Amino acid sequence: MPSRWLGDGLSDCGNGNACTPIGNVTPVSTETAARIPLVSYLRLEPTPHLVANECTSCGARYFDRRNACASCFATEFRSVDLPTEGELVSFTIVTYAAPGVPVPFVAGVVKCGATSVRGNIVKIAADPEHVKLGMRVRLTTTSLGTDDNGAEGIGFGFEPV
């Protein structure tokens, strides 16, 4: 039985006994199912945007956790919201990928303000006549489908402005 289904109704298991549900346990219904972002640096509320961990000392930004800043070695970080619009500074059109990866797709690097962001370029024909270096793009979300609990996975990409 998946822990998500059990919600907070578990004992803390601190006594070494098997976990057993306590109190009232209600299955998550599809009506209240969560929207779950593809990655933790994608935030869906209030409107979809990306967040980075910014070094409070030098301003270097990271999408994952760091013990110390790779640029200046300081150890304090704060969460910052990134601009949702930027310039496409590089791209490739992938037509041959690992099994299970749908092709073609456009992979690119988008400069959002001073921060480089990796992402797919979506809602555009995947050919070099349409995808152009230097084009303006903005963040958008895509559905990854729902899981067995009815929760919807939400991915992101960049679409032409």
Add this chain to the structure above:
Amino acid sequence: MAADDVYILGIKMTKFGKHPDKDIVDLAAEAAMAALADGGVTMADMQILAAGNLMGRGAIGQAIQKQIGQTGIPVYNVSNACATGATALRTVIMSIKAGESDMGLAVGVEKLAGAGLLGAGGVTKKDKNEWTPEGRYGAIAPIDGRIGTDAMPGTFAQVGMEYGHKYGGASFELFARISEKNHGHSTLNPLAAYTKAMSLDQIMSDVMIAYPNTRSMCSANCDGAAAAVLVSGEKLKTLSDEQRRRAVKVRASILTSDPWQEACQVLPDVNTLTKLAAARAYEQAGVGPEDLDLVELHDCFATAELVHYDNLGLCDEGGAVDFFESGAPFRTGKLPVNVSGGLQSKGHPIAATGIANVWEVCHHLRNEAGDRQIEGARIGLAHVIGLASACGIHILESSGAH
């Protein structure tokens, strides 16, 4: 006694390609035995062994010893992405420079034939269909294909496209012409995996892998090994005239990793660490790019070769397209690049590459390259880079074989 000078005494590469009847130990042993014979020495003379193999078993060095000679010497098994071979070479050089040994063996070997797409994540199968955040990014699904590409062809395609965006002039056709050059060069290299010339049309209409890299613009996954015997300058003085004449001086041996750069957190930055390595190598060697007679650089994809013209200082900043258009990097040009055929046709058995490119340069500096000899070659440079990231550069000088 610490050594001021280090020389390559013997060096060999196996034929690159498919070796279904040989395992990595067989291939490594073949290269090692050949390098020892080329140097006129045996395992009894070796005081250190450094061995590299990225994709296979561990402890390849000890397996090689069991195959060709166990003498109790220290073994260093190294792994440094596509710079693994260069790192093995440099490990032996450092040992000699430190005075711990006066002769040593470096080996790199890989079996990659049929390996397919490298770096790609693909799909992980689960028993239950449930979005569960995992890993450093709290990802609920594999990000390869959903947030850009993890596979090498697309990664290096973006490296070339980024250069084009910055400086202009880099078209699909230009990248394909770089590939055409290297496939043309490969026709003179019997040890290359592929030795067929390809027309521009053949290259551009080949299967597209990741625009603008078609299949023939990608390095060839194949099997192969390369090995080198290194010796201190002092020890070399005690060896024969023939050994001294054929020895190739290591003028510079440099290894770098990524210094922090903003964009390298999301797309590997193959430029900054290569520029850093080149600057250090030219300083250590006391030569500049204008002194080079040939260059073997890491053309893992056609899009990569372009940026390394610039990174290695073979042209002015931003001038890589003009450098190519001038004809300079052709074997008939001012500064031939990848006369071996490069990784696109010679092949890229990862850990072997960083010694095989040194072998190619040595072959010319010893005036032994036959049909593809660059006449009068005295100084050459060999460059490799692996993600994410390690860059190795060796600058080599003839001892006077001409």
